[in-house]
Amino acid sequence: MPLTANDPTRTSWLDIPTHTDFPMQNIPFGVFLTRDDIITIGTRIGDYAIDLGALHQLGYFEGIQLTDDIFLQDSLNDFISDGKKTWRLVRNRISDIFLKDNSKLRDNEEHRKQVLFTLDEIEMQLPVDIGDYTDFYASKEHATNVGSLFRDPENALLPNWLRIPIGYHGRSSSxxxxxxxxxxxxxxxxxxxxxxxxxxxxxxxxFELEMAFITTDTNDLGKRVSVKEAEDYIFGLVLFNDWSARDIQAWEYVPLGPFLGKSFASTISPWIVTLDALESFRTEGPAQEPTPLPYLQQSKKNNFDIHLEAAIQPENGEETVVANSNFKYMYWSMAQQLAHHTVNGCNVRSGDMMGSGTISGPTKDSYGSMLELTWRGQNPLKLNDGSERKFIEDGDTVIMRAHCTRNGLRIGFGECSGKILPAIPF
Amino acid sequence: MPLTANDPTRTSWLDIPTHTDFPMQNIPFGVFLTRDDIITIGTRIGDYAIDLGALHQLGYFEGIQLTDDIFLQDSLNDFISDGKKTWRLVRNRISDIFLKDNSKLRDNEEHRKQVLFTLDEIEMQLPVDIGDYTDFYASKEHATNVGSLFRDPENALLPNWLRIPIGYHGRSSSxxxxxxxxxxxxxxxxxxxxxxxxxxxxxxxxFELEMAFITTDTNDLGKRVSVKEAEDYIFGLVLFNDWSARDIQAWEYVPLGPFLGKSFASTISPWIVTLDALESFRTEGPAQEPTPLPYLQQSKKNNFDIHLEAAIQPENGEETVVANSNFKYMYWSMAQQLAHHTVNGCNVRSGDMMGSGTISGPTKDSYGSMLELTWRGQNPLKLNDGSERKFIEDGDTVIMRAHCTRNGLRIGFGECSGKILPAIPF
Structure with a gap:
């Protein structure tokens, strides 16, 4: 199945801003409430949200095997269950519909009214019903920094870390x-x-600057998937802020891992960017030494060159970018993570989410959390408004962004933002 | 709302075996496939499975506010969302329908044919769609034993254990x-x-001998529930075998907790016994010293006197009971666990499941896992067929049972069993 939608020469009859995260070559998937308060599955091109439920009802997906209500749902789970071939057919078709010379929707004002929304007319929802959420711990720099701060700088990286894509189960509800x-x-x-x-x-x-991938139905209980097959089961990625209360976490986490220090909230960006859209941004991951066990070995480029940033915006103030990192720093690739997750026979379902863990790079400005950026508060960050931050204060909004660029093509993720309100008094 | 169904003097026109786990005073809830391959919500009295979907369609729940399809579902989640008052009304009504002197169903053969099934005609399913599953670690004896075996006998109980109902997120899919x-x-x-x-x-x-409770919608994100309110949000309990691969667990679990050592499978008994049915089996929990923080303090009997046992049945052999424990040994009560789980604002939803952690008692035959019973294999158990076990072997079936008795009344949970098949070769 060719990735026609990825063709960088394709342009649209829609008016698309330059430098948008959502050019014709992105075509992410999300769920939104329309101006009529109807929930639908949609995509985004430039600053337009596109109602796929309406497009389907109007016959624009003719020839692709889809149930009638596949896009008239409050989650992408069923569509994701349809599998990679269907995702590609639909994404290519969407690209065709908005292609410059395709007059079918372009010249049908009635249809355009039903299908196109401006961003202020919609309200983005959670894109999937997340059954299980797993968080990995896959950046070597982050694991080393945390090991130094929480345990022992001399033995920061635990003996299992270079052997296992360490991960743990997280809380889906929040x-x-x-x-x-x-x-x-x-x-x-x-x-x-x-x-x-x-x-x-x-x-x-x-905050923790992460990305997360969303899976389709991967394996039945007792079965497993190989590193080689794993990416066939990954639908796409979102930006992910794994909010963390370090003081709660430090007291509770031995021996069973983080619990209430994390489960109060985790924020994701609402548009799932497909793995297909990221195809041309593949890159080598860090060298893996010692060589992983055979079930974790990979032979192709399974990392992705995605620039990441995190910014803090104080109440009524301007934002300050405090971290610049990259998804390519992941020591363990998504394919390795998924293969590891299923090696014991654990079943993975459509809509499951797997976080990368905090993605820190090698330099001090590329660390993906305040814990590391301020070295547990020892070196407060200066914000543009003159204030200082050791950690996140009430009224602060943390904004994460991510995008890839190559040869003038930019594929982005939009924003993942959340504002901290004061605790509810007891 | 009176707990009429709990009245120990109530008898039924159904033929109910003595010593059953499911007398008229139990009335648990579950989901099963009928002989016609229809999925329905049901209850069990004696050795009869009762189709609540059919009962509702035939008008037997008249006067109780229920949607038409509330029992015609593949999970109890929506019914559980209806809340405690509805659960009680329905349970009392079921008791009335089967009461000795009530002729309405008793004398209507046509209706009885639609409603009553023998156990060999049905196939029990998972009773709830489990959104999030949390496992606590609430038996002091178990935490002490594991601390001695995995870490340091001198400091077996970690400093946080007596302060926090330690728990972690588990895997729902398996x-x-x-x-x-x-x-x-x-x-x-x-x-x-x-x-x-x-x-x-x-x-x-x-294996790990546990019980687990199922919640209703408890709190919105950011809110919390008190110990005092907590039980209003607990629908009922099941028996729970938290299968554990100790060698996988030991290598992976530092610092983020158990992961693949647990996520390959966890087995629950299919009938949810309501907290209401267990009301007369309340008992004091162990003394809590030091006194818990105010948000964890409780003023009533929040433990339950439920006898637990685990047995091993070798392939084609007879079973041997290897552990006798009791749910009353839990140091932290379910109410304390739920209050702790939400104190940070983590939202709990209908169908979420919270395990107790392995329930070990003070004596060596009351330990709830092979790890403890054989002291990591040092003292193998002798089975009735003459064989020995350090851990669980291929072909073994582990069977758990639980029941309460008082003044001749027995409320039980049926069985929670699972057979171990050989690993699938790589």
């Missing part, structure tokens, strides 16, 4: 779409001198 | 109903002398 405000969490923290644990609003509220 | 066979998982284990991790079928496959 995953929210970009723009949803977040209450500062309350919880227990390490005891003071009298032995009684601290209790109250987190004082060390942090 | 939760299966009793009777589903399980493939021995494959995975990485600790490196040998050459530094290369081991890889292959788990050699230390274990």
């Amino acid at each position: 995953i929210i779409p970009s723009g949803t405000p977040i209450r500062r969490p309350i919880g227990q923290t390490k005891p003071g001198d009298d032995g009684t644990p601290g209790f109250g609003p987190s004082k060390l509220l942090d | 939760i299966i109903p009793s009777g589903t066979p399980i493939r021995r998982p494959i995975g990485q284990t600790k490196p040998g002398d050459d530094g290369t991790p081991g890889f292959g079928p788990s050699k230390l496959l274990d």
Whole structure:
């Protein structure tokens, strides 16, 4: 199945801003509420949201095997279950519909009215019903930094880290779409001198700059997928802010891992950018030494060159970019993660989400969390408005962005943002 | 709302075996496939499965506010969302329908044919669509034993354990109903002398004797529930076998907790016994010293006296009961667990499941896992057929049972069983 939609020479009859994250070659998938308060599956080109439910009802997907209501749903799960071939057919067809010389929709005002929305007319929703969410810990720099800060700088990287794509199960219920405000969490923290644990609003509220991939139905219970097959089961990626309360986390996480320090909220960008759209941004990952066990070995470029940034915007203030990182720093690729996740027979379903873990690069300005950027508050960051930050304060909005560029083509993810509201008093 | 259905003097026109787990006073909820291959929500009295979808269509729930299709679903989630008052009305009504002197269904053969099934005519399914599954670690004896075996006998209980109901997120997708066979998982284990991790079928496959509770919609994101309110949001309990591959777990679990050592399968008993049905089996939990923080303090009996047992049945052999424990040993009550889970604002939804963690008692025969019963294989168990077990072998079926008794009344959970099949070769 050719990736026609990726052709960089394709232009549209739609008016598309230059430098948009959403050119004709992106065609991501999402779920939104329309101006008529109807929920639908859609895509985005430039600054238009496009109602795929309406397009389908009007016959624009003729010839592709799709159930009548496949886009009239509040999640992409069923469409994702249709599999890679269908995703490609639909994405190519969308590209065709908006191609400069295709007059069918272009010259039908009645249809255009039903199909096209400006961004202020819609409200983005969570794109998938996330059954299980797993978070990996796949950046070597991040694992090393955290190991130094939480445990022992001399043995920062634990012995299993270079052998296993370390991951853990996260909380699905509290995953929210970009723009949803977040209450500062309350919880227990390490005891003071009298032995009684601290209790109250987190004082060390942090973001984690991550990406996450969304899977289709991958394997039945007891079966597994190989690294080679794994990408066939990955629908696409979103930006992901794995909000973390470091003081709650530090007290609770031994021996069973992070729990309430993470589960109060996790924010994703609402448009799923398909793996297909990212095809031309493949790159080598970091060298893997020691050589992974055979079931984790890979023979092609399974990393992706995606620039990532995180910014802090104080209440009523201008934003300051505080981190510049890249998805290519991931030591363990998505394909390795998915193969590892299923090696024990664990079944993976449509709509499951797997986070990368914080993506930190080699330089101090490429660290993906305040914990690392300020070295646990020792080196506060200066914001453009003159204020300083050790961690995230009430009223701050954290905004993440991601995009790839090559030969003038830019494929982006839009924003993943969330504002911190004060804790609800007890 | 009176718990009429709990009245121990109530008897039925149905023929109910003595010593059944499912007397008139139980009335659990489950989902099954009927002889006509229709999926429905049902209950069980004695050895009869009762189709609540059919009962509702025939008008037996008149006067109770229920949507027409509330029982014609493949999960209890929507019914559970209806809330405690509705659960009680329905359970009381079911009790009325089968009450000795109530002739309405008793004398209507046509209706009885549509409503009543023998157990060999049905196939039990997973009772809920489990959104998130959390596993706690709430037995002090178990945490102490595991701490001794995996870490340091001198400091077996970590400093946070007496302060926090320690828990972690588990994998929902691989939760299966009793009777589903399980493939021995494959995975990485600790490196040998050459530094290369081991890889292959788990050699230390274990069970964990647990119970789990199912919640209704508890709180919106950012809100919390108190210990006092918590039980209003608990629908009921099931038996739970949290299968564990100790060798995979030991190598992977630092620092983010158990992952593939658990996610290959977890088995639950198919009938959810309501918290209401267990009301008369309340008991004090263990004394909590030091006193928990205020948000975890409780003023009533929040533990339940439920006898638990685990048995091993070798292929073609007779079973041997290897563990006798009790749900009352839980140090942290379900109410404390749910209050803790939401204290940070994490939202809990209908159909979420929370496991107790392995329930071990004070004596060596009350330990809830092979790891503890054989002290990591040092003291193999002798089975009735003369064979020995350090851990679980291929062909073994692990069967768990649970029941409460008081004044001749027995409320039970049926069985939670699973057979281990050999690993699928690579």
